[in-house]
Amino acid sequence: MTTEEPAIHAEHLHKRYGDKIAVDDVSLRIDPGEVFGILGTNGAGKTTTVEMIAGLRKPDGGRVTLLGLDPRHDRGKVRQVLGVQLQQAYLHGALTVAELMGLYRSFYPDPRSSGELLELVGLEEKRGVRFEKLSGGQQQRLSIALALAGRPRVLILDELTTGLDPRARRQMWATIEHLRDEGVTIVLVSHAMEEVERLCDRVALLDAGRVLAVEPPAGLVALAGAQNLDDAFVALTGKQLEEAE
Numbered sequence: 001m002t003t004e005e006p007a008i009h010a011e012h013l014h015k016r017y018g019d020k021i022a023v024d025d026v027s028l029r030i031d032p033g034e035v036f037g038i039l040g041t042n043g044a045g046k047t048t049t050v051e052m053i054a055g056l057r058k059p060d061g062g063r064v065t066l067l068g069l070d071p072r073h074d075r076g077k078v079r080q081v082l083g084v085q086l087q088q089a090y091l092h093g094a095l096t097v098a099e100l101m102g103l104y105r106s107f108y109p110d111p112r113s114s115g116e117l118l119e120l121v122g123l124e125e126k127r128g129v130r131f132e133k134l135s136g137g138q139q140q141r142l143s144i145a146l147a148l149a150g151r152p153r154v155l156i157l158d159e160l161t162t163g164l165d166p167r168a169r170r171q172m173w174a175t176i177e178h179l180r181d182e183g184v185t186i187v188l189v190s191h192a193m194e195e196v197e198r199l200c201d202r203v204a205l206l207d208a209g210r211v212l213a214v215e216p217p218a219g220l221v222a223l224a225g226a227q228n229l230d231d232a233f234v235a236l237t238g239k240q241l242e243e244a245e
């Protein structure tokens with residue numbers, strides 16, 4: 001743990017939907033340049049947590065700072081430094097890849113070029129295709145490219161590679177490694193142990209809205225006295241990880 005100002009500081013986050021407690025006193029401190037994984041079973045509260053970090057959902061309690069900014073009150077400034085790819089992309093289906101790219105690039109003073117973005121996610125051939133005509137995996141890759149348009153310093157990726165074929169997945173991992181080398185802070189919600197082991201510096205293990213542990217992947221394995229991350233997950237949560245793919 002360093003003493004420098006965290007890139008993301010979430011303190012005592014709480015969120016309930018009606019009677020359902022989705023996030024129950026979650027605190028996370030994520031360092032600049034860190035690739036930070038959030039791992040948990042379905043319904044553990046991962047998406048709700050990252051939505052609150054991104055300022056897209058209002059916590060019932062607790063607070064978040066992102067590069068020293070309040071994601072809900074400093075929206076304009078946060079938009080310039082944060083890229084978000086959520087599980088479901090809410091994009092206008094009738095717009096083409098090139099049109100969506102143009103729209104997103106227009107939000108930023110110094111956006112990445114369309115060519116660079118399309119190459120990063122392997123969609124160079126799809127410029128003229130409408131969003132609704134893309135496959136699920138291609139739609140996901142486009143949403144990742146759009147999250148990168150403004151050269152974000154912090155990137156939130158909710159299930160980066162779920163639904164992608166092995167080639168696209170490896171390509172996406174290489175992209176994340178490239179961004180990490182550039183110093184981007186990355187929050188990666190994932191179900192894929194291999195992905196977490198390869199990419200993440202530290203991982204928060206969430207279960208039923210609570211943080212069970214925050215450790216490097218090897219630290220979680222050691223903590224559980226397990227042989228690998230899959231077994232550590234089962235030992236620490238008492239649950240099997242539902243494969244999302």
Ligand SMILES: Nc1ncnc2c1ncn2[C@@H]1O[C@H](COP(=O)(O)OP(=O)(O)OP(=O)(O)O)[C@@H](O)[C@H]1O
Nearest residue numbers: 017020021022040041042043044045046047048049
């Ligand atoms: N808009 C909502 N209204 C009511 N309940 C919700 C809403 N969003 C999430 N929940 C519930 O809150 C809990 C946490 O959901 P969340 O989506 O944050 O979990 P998750 O860990 O991201 O799950 P998954 O792996 O399935 O995406 C779940 O029980 C879910 O059913």
